[in-house]
Amino acid sequence: MHGPHPSPARFSAPGPLRGTTGVPGDKSISHRSLMLSALAIGESRVEGLLEGEDVLATAAAMRAMGATIERGADDAWRIHGVGVGGLLQPQGALDMGNSGTSTRLLMGLVASHAITATFTGDASLSKRPMGRVIEPLGLMGAEISASPGGRLPLMVRGLCPAVPIDYRLPVASAQVKSAILLAGLNTPGITRVVEPIATRDHSERMLRGFGAELTVEEDGAGARLISIRGEADLRPQHIVVPGDPSSAAFPVVAALLVPGSEVTVTNVGLNPTRAALFDVLRMMGGDIVFANQREVGGEPVADIVVRHSVLKGIETPVETVASMVDEYPILFVAAALAEGRTVARGLEELRVKESDRIAVMAEGLRAIGARVEELEDGLIIDGTGGDKLPGGATIAARLDHRIAMSFAVAGLVSSAPVTIDDMGPVATSFPGFTGLMTALGAEVA
Structure with a gap:
């Protein structure tokens, strides 16, 4: 388990993200x-x-x-x-x-x-x-x-x-x-x-x-x-585990948001009960293509090709909540950079995850300059239209791996670097996250 000593990190992006990468197994x-x-x-x-x-x-x-x-x-x-x-x-x-x-x-x-x-x-x-x-x-x-x-x-x-x-x-x-x-x-x-x-x-x-x-x-x-x-x-059985769509969400959103980026994430599981985030990002105008679609061990798999896009705010469909419940923290980051307003509701479940993800995301996004209104069951976010967030804050990730990775991505699109107080919990789901983001062009201190 991750140790008692926090491991803080500061994330920024000096230029576009580029390259081909895989993510850990689902x-x-x-x-x-x-x-x-x-x-x-x-x-x-x-x-x-x-x-x-x-x-x-x-x-x-x-x-x-x-x-x-x-x-x-x-x-x-x-x-x-x-x-x-x-x-x-x-x-x-x-x-x-x-x-x-x-x-x-x-x-x-x-x-x-x-x-x-x-x-x-x-x-x-x-x-x-x-x-x-x-x-x-x-x-x-x-x-x-x-x-x-x-x-x-x-x-x-x-x-x-x-x-x-x-x-x-x-x-x-x-x-x-x-x-x-x-x-x-x-x-x-x-x-x-x-x-x-x-x-x-x-x-x-x-x-x-x-x-x-x-x-x-x-x-x-x-x-x-x-x-x-x-x-x-x-x-x-002989099982080949596809890449985790919840992990792929972070490099995918990072590539959508950082100008000039083009990233391919290989071998990602696209089980329809899991992959609604990519549909929602496409609804927002995201340039996301599924290449080399195939089936492995009864699960649909593809390579995801992503290019920088100016996203538009939407009202997220309530019927997609069950198939992207873990991806809302990173979607909130995407919404903070979109044009116009994003409304996400029906998310009561997020309050009993590794942390109260509604409250913690609202607090952190405000700290880096996003305009956020917290609802009982979700968030309303008014985006920057693609302009960078002010950034510059230290985020308390509350021992929650998805919060830590979401604000790492937010740091890539902020004027001043964003510091996460402890990246240790990321090892629960995505060992190698920091190295992967660095290889694509992020700067991590």
């Missing part, structure tokens, strides 16, 4: 590939795994519950699974670091096994509520004792056999959906989840790929009914 797919490989019988191989702290926390937890997970000299990971139902009692607490995804999905796995696991995390993760996962897993028979407010540390005592449930998600959440489906893997009968709005579907795609019996039906109103048959036998 975080959502990396987590799930480790978990499902650990539940298959035999050896799975994963290439392109994101080797950030969050994913390594998942690997450590699966090792603690009996899987053999090794990184080869060829950078590929090999996982020997224990089979569905075969998870072992971990000897110590499972340290989730900063990873909400690891925590919620692993709570689901443990819930239907006859084991007890204690989950701990860092200061930021320990503030995040887990009640949304606790409720359905409790209905399946797991006993969960959490700290006040449904927070970490918490203990899950699984039940085997667990009870299959039909559960309608009160709020669209891919993590809660995935936790229930993973619990359903070792639960007799059919477990069903109804999601009112489609969220990222990596769990469904990958569960099918590993051989689980899973169906998805849509009703006329846009809701999805996902059913999984339990006591599944998973087959080992």
